[in-house]
Amino acid sequence: MKFPKLTLTIILTLISTILPPSSPDPNDQSCLSNLFKTLQDPNHNLMNWTEPNFQNPCSGFLSNLAGATCNNGRIYKLSLPNFNLHGSISPFISNCTNLQSLDLSNNSLTGPIPTELQYLVNLAVLKLSSNHISGTIPPSIAMCVYLNVIDLHDNDLTGTIPAQVGSLVRLSVFDVSNNKLSGPIPVSLGNRTGNLPRFNVTSFWGNKDLYGYPLGPMKNKGLSVVAIVGIGLGSGLVSLMLSFTVVCVWLRVTDQKMAAEQEGKITQLMPEY
Ligand SMILES: *[C@@H]1O[C@H](CO)[C@@H](O)[C@H](O)[C@H]1NC(C)=O
Ligand SMILES: *[C@@H]1O[C@H](CO)[C@@H](O)[C@H](O)[C@H]1NC(C)=O
Ligand SMILES: *[C@@H]1O[C@H](CO)[C@@H](O)[C@H](O)[C@H]1NC(C)=O
Ligand SMILES: *[C@@H]1O[C@H](CO)[C@@H](O)[C@H](O)[C@H]1NC(C)=O
Ligand SMILES: *[C@@H]1O[C@H](CO)[C@@H](O)[C@H](O)[C@H]1NC(C)=O
Numbered sequence: 206m207k208f209p210k211l212t213l214t215i216i217l218t219l220i221s222t223i224l225p226p227s228s229p230d231p232n233d234q235s236c237l238s239n240l241f242k243t244l245q246d247p248n249h250n251l252m253n254w255t256e257p258n259f260q261n262p263c264s265g266f267l268s269n270l271a272g273a274t275c276n277n278g279r280i281y282k283l284s285l286p287n288f289n290l291h292g293s294i295s296p297f298i299s300n301c302t303n304l305q306s307l308d309l310s311n312n313s314l315t316g317p318i319p320t321e322l323q324y325l326v327n328l329a330v331l332k333l334s335s336n337h338i339s340g341t342i343p344p345s346i347a348m349c350v351y352l353n354v355i356d357l358h359d360n361d362l363t364g365t366i367p368a369q370v371g372s373l374v375r376l377s378v379f380d381v382s383n384n385k386l387s388g389p390i391p392v393s394l395g396n397r398t399g400n401l402p403r404f405n406v407t408s409f410w411g412n413k414d415l416y417g418y419p420l421g422p423m424k425n426k427g428l429s430v431v432a433i434v435g436i437g438l439g440s441g442l443v444s445l446m447l448s449f450t451v452v453c454v455w456l457r458v459t460d461q462k463m464a465a466e467q468e469g470k471i472t473q474l475m476p477e478y
Contacts, residue, residue: 251285342364
């Protein structure tokens with residue numbers, strides 16, 4: 206009777222791998238409930254992001270939460286673009302440890318990119334474009350070695366582009382256009398070598414103080430030729446007017462003096478009676 210037992214074992218193994226585990230994951234729970242706390246949802250797109258659903262976000266193959274997708278009982282994709290979400294991204298996002306794709310693009314999110322994203326070691330897609338996200342791009346983002354897509358365009362990001370990002374060999378989409386980034390574009394990103402996908406000027410433009418290939422060289426921090434000529438002409442004109450005024454005043458004074466002297470002479474010439 207060995208054969209049926211083996212069949213049963215195989216069937217049980219198959220069922221357990223296909224079906225999600227019965228006990229929900231406390232990390233996903235913490236991730237989603239904390240993320241919901243820092244988000245504001247004026248359009249009520251996240252109506253079913255409620256406490257009972259946080260308890261078991263992956264009870265079936267699909268998630269009970271709008272925008273969340275499950276795989277093997279874990280959240281592996283969060284896709285909440287165009288939801289008019291306000292607020293910020295909770296650092297607890299890092300508790301969704303199986304997350305492979307995070308898309309929060311085209312919302313009104315503020316605050317920084319959490320450095321805790323570095324703990325999402327499976328993250329392949331990061332789309333935070335068209336928000337009001339500020340602060341710097343954390344260099345630790347390069348810890349997510351599977352990153353394929355980093356799309357951060359149209360935000361308020363400042364600081365430099367960390368050179369570490371250039372070490373992400375799987376990176377095929379990189380867009381930081383229309384931010385407030387400054388400094389040199391790391392050569393490891395701007396001029397990639399070998400078979401690595403290259404990024405053109407469209408990935409970088411719209412950042413006033415960013416420079417280096419494929420953008421132009423550093424803008425002259427000193428005065429431009431036009432400004433120097435302008436200042437030269439302006440100061441020349443001012444000194445000309447000043448000396449003209451001085452000469453005028455001097456002429457007037459000497460004129461009056463002469464008139465006065467003349468008058469004196471006349472009175473002196475007058476005979477006294
Ligand atoms: C969730 O993330 C926080 C902050 O990164 C961490 O302190 C905590 O241990 C994580 N896990 C759970 C289950 O909350
Ligand atoms: C939650 O909302 C999403 C999208 O609106 C829907 O697909 C899903 O079935 C809802 N889940 C529950 C449990 O109501
Ligand atoms: C951005 O989201 C808003 C809703 O908040 C939507 O009306 C608009 O079409 C979206 N824009 C793009 C480019 O998808
Ligand atoms: C880009 O890299 C290539 C190969 O290393 C090099 O020949 C070229 O000068 C570089 N271009 C710029 C603008 O740095
Ligand atoms: C830059 O690259 C993007 C895709 O990565 C492409 O759509 C676009 O046409 C390119 N632009 C230029 C000027 O090469």
